[in-house]
Amino acid sequence: MADTSADEATRQLMHGICELRRGTLYVSQSHLAAAVKTRKLQAEIGANNRADRIRGWLAREIDEGRALLLDPAQLEWMGPEERTLARLRLDALRAQTPESARKIQETLEREEAKGAVLTWAAENEEPPKEGEPIVLRKEKRAQLRTARHRIWKNLGAGSLNAVILLLLIQGAVYPESDPETGWIQTAATWIETRHWSPDPAHLLASQAETKLRAAREKSRPRDGLRDWDTILDLGEGWGSIGTAAQEVQCATIGVDIAGVVYQGSLHGHIRARVHMDFAAQSDTNLLRRVAKKAGISLSSVMAVWLSPECTLLSMANHMNKSRGCAHGPYAETLENRTAATPERLELERSKYQACIQSISQQMEALVEENPLFMLENPQASHFWELTQVKQAIAKMSTKGWKLYTVDQCAYGRKAQKPTVILTNIPWDPQGLTGTGRCVTGSCGGTMGNVPGTPGAGKHSQQTVTSDPNRRTRMGEPAKGQKGEYSVVAAKNRVEASLVQELIQAARAQREARKRKRGN
Ligand SMILES: [Zn+2]
Numbered sequence: 001m002a003d004t005s006a007d008e009a010t011r012q013l014m015h016g017i018c019e020l021r022r023g024t025l026y027v028s029q030s031h032l033a034a035a036v037k038t039r040k041l042q043a044e045i046g047a048n049n050r051a052d053r054i055r056g057w058l059a060r061e062i063d064e065g066r067a068l069l070l071d072p073a074q075l076e077w078m079g080p081e082e083r084t085l086a087r088l089r090l091d092a093l094r095a096q097t098p099e100s101a102r103k104i105q106e107t108l109e110r111e112e113a114k115g116a117v118l119t120w121a122a123e124n125e126e127p128p129k130e131g132e133p134i135v136l137r138k139e140k141r142a143q144l145r146t147a148r149h150r151i152w153k154n155l156g157a158g159s160l161n162a163v164i165l166l167l168l169i170q171g172a173v174y175p176e177s178d179p180e181t182g183w184i185q186t187a188a189t190w191i192e193t194r195h196w197s198p199d200p201a202h203l204l205a206s207q208a209e210t211k212l213r214a215a216r217e218k219s220r221p222r223d224g225l226r227d228w229d230t231i232l233d234l235g236e237g238w239g240s241i242g243t244a245a246q247e248v249q250c251a252t253i254g255v256d257i258a259g260v261v262y263q264g265s266l267h268g269h270i271r272a273r274v275h276m277d278f279a280a281q282s283d284t285n286l287l288r289r290v291a292k293k294a295g296i297s298l299s300s301v302m303a304v305w306l307s308p309e310c311t312l313l314s315m316a317n318h319m320n321k322s323r324g325c326a327h328g329p330y331a332e333t334l335e336n337r338t339a340a341t342p343e344r345l346e347l348e349r350s351k352y353q354a355c356i357q358s359i360s361q362q363m364e365a366l367v368e369e370n371p372l373f374m375l376e377n378p379q380a381s382h383f384w385e386l387t388q389v390k391q392a393i394a395k396m397s398t399k400g401w402k403l404y405t406v407d408q409c410a411y412g413r414k415a416q417k418p419t420v421i422l423t424n425i426p427w428d429p430q431g432l433t434g435t436g437r438c439v440t441g442s443c444g445g446t447m448g449n450v451p452g453t454p455g456a457g458k459h460s461q462q463t464v465t466s467d468p469n470r471r472t473r474m475g476e477p478a479k480g481q482k483g484e485y486s487v488v489a490a491k492n493r494v495e496a497s498l499v500q501e502l503i504q505a506a507r508a509q510r511e512a513r514k515r516k517r518g519n
Pocket of ligand 1: 407409410415416438439440443444445446459
């Protein structure tokens, strides 16, 4: 909207503050701040909302090629979406009639809401492949709604779906599953009523349906379809449980504190469906908090998988104590306390404290809810020595809690990696060897070796080794998929067939319970 005298005054102000090179104005963030702060040309530019007026003017100058953003890191500190909003805010301030003010306000609200979803998705969803839309995952919906609740409250019921529909048509996002039946039609009508699009509702709806169908047909979620049996995967980490589970038509809901982790070329960057700090204290138990955050009920979940953080509890840390950089319980040995700096010791103590706190929260929730669950940790982990773990197992032994020791080589791994599973699911470990334990000649690390001959029991890889050729490197890729896990992802992953054997045991137990209830 033109306001020649105000524009001219802003130009005069900015030319006095910023750099002018060959007719182009170079503007830094501090230039802008200075222009907003001074009271120069107050009457001409406008007394109220000075920042919005100057930003709006600058956005237009950039869009029309008369100004450039200046930044030491070469970053565009006012992106295209921000410029659109800045220009709209200025237009709104200059609206001549109530009718035009209303129209600008509607556009501004729409663009702000779209920007809010896109910004949230960039921070909370998995980064999409180049040019592909961002997937809005099912369990993230409640988190999106909560994080931006003020916007949805201001815009009224139905606004979130309307924004998602517009972004879907634009090719920017798509919802993994329908938020409710008939949502496309309802959202399209909402958009028409609010004048958010020049297109009629029926046209918006048919465009959205086409886009959605195409996007969903193309997608192949790494952690299963949302209408399958579901497992809550606490401590998702590198996502190996989800990859294994989806091969037996089981979906996982990953829960983790981690941001984005690069899992390797198999699935690229992954991010948990539910972001949760297990160490945070609360009156509500951890499982209930997870369910609430994901917008699901605990009873809809078939089982819970737990992989409590174990790097701090690993016996391998023992090796570092003489150098004063031991972790976890080994930080407290006399040898380490003598060698470590006070800062180092303090840091280790607080990290260990958070680790112990997080384990307590998981054990308490398991005892309280007692869902079908399986919890894995290396046999050599200090986890199994912790008092709260031992007490919980003793207390719940009458409820079917039981410990099983298996070797992951019996499930195809090239290293033996003895692992303990705590579960309340009746289970008869099988694997390749029929017992879930290592058998020379038939386990994954000694396959084909003749028992009794020299070196027959030597596994072809080791989890901890100084020989790079024997280090765990590659995971068995999921069926029909190319790519491999990164070294750290491969080292930490649980063998797929072990995961699948436990999932089938959980299914059998669920069916048994159903039959029992039926009788
Ligand atoms: Zn073996």
